[in-house]
Amino acid sequence: MQEYFDGNRNLWNQWTKIHFNSDFYDVNSFINGKNTIDPFELDEVGPVSGKSLLHLQCHFGLTTLSWARLGAQVTGVDLAGEAIKTANDLAKQIKQPASFIESNVYDLPNKLDQQFDIVYTSFGVLNWLPDLTRWAKICFDYVKPGGVFYLAEYHPFTWVFDEKNPDQLEVGYDYFDQEVLIETIVGSYADPEAVIDQKESYEWAHPMGEVLTSLINAGFQLEFVHEFDFSNYKRYPFLVRNEKGMWVMPEGKARIPLMFSVRANK
Ligand SMILES: C[S@@+](CC[C@H](N)C(=O)[O-])C[C@H]1O[C@@H](n2cnc3c(N)ncnc32)[C@H](O)[C@@H]1O
Structure with missing residues (x-):
């Protein structure tokens, strides 16, 4: 397993440098005040001012620091x-207090002993x-009694499609696969032309039942599970932008779930 984590770390170290300079992440707009949290997340998480918030798999901190700008006391982990280095530099640059920890999520209990009002994680994390x-x-364990866990993620149903031919939405992957998925890396989702020397990623599919059951079995009480017919990026070439800036199926085409969110209480 360690070799999979090492490979993924190498990949994300390289992708971070590319993402920082990409149009996809648009760091300049963020520095100038743009909030990178989707409006539906702001509604579903609710006010965060004065609350402690742990952001797991925070990448280089744009969303973590967006929560900080809204008044949360944030800790990001990646x-x-x-x-983590880029996130710390950005926090200094925009003068937002924030703490960032370099850690595998699974090793975090050896490095962080604190509980939070909100544990938050989003988009491209579970895989x-x-x-x-x-x-x-x-x-x-990181949520305070009375606190909240919130997850927003791409819907596991979308993982079955072979994205080599995204126009067709052909089923190419097993929804129930338990094995590691070894994918060949070409560029990055934020810059398909980017040159990367990490040639593989190591990922895992998790059906919706597994996600929700793992949270229930951990002790959480689920408050809601929402499935969305929109995506926050143009996942497939035929998606069209709606009035809220989200990407949806064109009129007349049958909808599939593209994202989902879970809010749970302790
Ligand atoms: C798609 S990003 C999530 C980013 C966030 N939604 C965004 O767009 O900024 C996934 C993040 O998970 C991190 N990651 C992957 N495996 C991890 C693990 N085992 N423990 C902690 N972080 C991990 C990666 O380094 C990467 O920054």
Whole structure:
């Protein structure tokens, strides 16, 4: 397993440098005040001012620091040292107090002993985690009694499609696959032309039942599970932008779930 984490760390260290300069992440707009949290997340998480917030798998901190700008006392955690270094530099640059920790989520209990009002994690996180039972227990332990866990993520149903031919939405992957998925890396989702010397990523599919059951078994009480017919980026070439800036199926085409969110209480 360690070799998978090492490979993914190497990949994310390289991707961080590319993402920092990409149009996809648009760091300049962020520095100039843009909040990178989706409006539906702001509604679902609710006011954060004065609350402590742990952001797991925070990448280079844009979303963590967006929560900080809204008044949360934030701690971000990520596997990639390059992401943590960039997040710390950005926090200084925009003068937001924030704490960032370089850690594998699974090793965090050895490095951080504190509980939070909110444990938050979002978009492109679960696929990097081999064991959701352990992950959910770690999330549970970091939430204060009376606190909240919130997850916003791409819907696991979308993982079945072979994105080599995204126009067709052909089923190419097994929804229930338990094995590691070894993917060949070409560029990055934020810059397909980027040159990367890490040639593989190591990922895991997690069906919706597994995600929710792991949270329930950890001890959480689920408050809601929302499935969305929109995506926060143009996942497929045929998606069209709606009036809220989200990407949806064009009129007349049958909808599939593109993202989901979970809010749970302790
Ligand atoms: C797609 S990003 C999430 C980013 C966030 N939604 C954004 O767009 O900024 C996934 C992050 O998970 C981190 N990651 C992957 N495996 C991890 C692990 N085992 N422990 C902690 N972080 C991990 C990566 O380094 C990466 O920064």
